[in-house]
Amino acid sequence: MSRHIRAAVPGPGRLRSSARRHDFVVDFEEYRPMLLGLAYRLLGSMWDAEDVVQEAWLRWQGTDRSEIREPRAFLVTVVSRLAIDQLRSARVTREAYTGPWLPEPVMTSEAGPLDTAELRDTVSYATLHMMERLSPPERAVFVLREAFGLPYDEIADIVGSSVANARQMHHRASVRVTEGRDRFRPSSEDHAKLLMKFMDAAAGGDLGALTDLFHDDVEAWNDGGGKVRAALRPIIGKRKVLAFLGGLLARYDFSDARLLDVNGRPAIWTRVAGTHQLVMIDIVDGRIKDIYGVLNPDKLARVHPG
Structure with a gap:
């Protein structure tokens, strides 16, 4: 064997080091979806969640494997503590945010494991x-x-x-x-039916139908982030929400809309006055209690209407 070939073959120590690095990568990638889901729930932002998980990966690489008895518990601890620190600093920024700060929506397929009712509800x-x-x-x-x-x-x-x-x-x-x-959340089918009724009533400008769909204590939240024109305060109460929507319906067309699967529930993807918007609802007593409109383009980057 030539000197160049011999030099290219790693010795036993290098082989062990290479295998160790491979094990670290394999172990971490196995837990990555769960860790992203955890960080996203803690931060309400997938961008921030990815930063936290990347930092956890760096710490994972720099830790002696022999000191880690349970990789999952170790990684959950690291991600949770990093996210808590991140959330403390983020709260200052969110308090200075233009208008209401709403979480960044994500496609359900990108929200991490949702194989239990608890995982699905906490990502809603x-x-x-x-x-x-x-x-x-x-x-x-x-x-x-x-x-x-x-x-x-x-x-x-x-x-x-x-x-x-x-x-x-x-x-x-x-x-x-x-x-x-x-206490008992409506099924995805019931959620979608009520959302479709809302979409049809809005597209037809039917305020009477909207009145029947709304809870008496309905609230509307809009997040434009100062980049897109949106209400700067939450709109509270059926009368005020209907007046707000009535003004929008009189000026804009809401017919171009489609359903997407976002945060474990159906949502409406639409375009109003040339601006994309994602609309989500929460249901109480069979009626729409909360309406969330995300217009900030930075927060719509992970929504893929197809």
């Missing part, structure tokens, strides 16, 4: 929006318990609290997130 747009009420530790406790079923002792270690305090945070978070919402 309404739940993500309600979680904005929580402090970063409360949000982490809620997500880790509700979506991923972690025991309180592990959650307490992740967020740096006592087990008793973790339990209290979970209780407070659960009350705030579920306040005013149905």
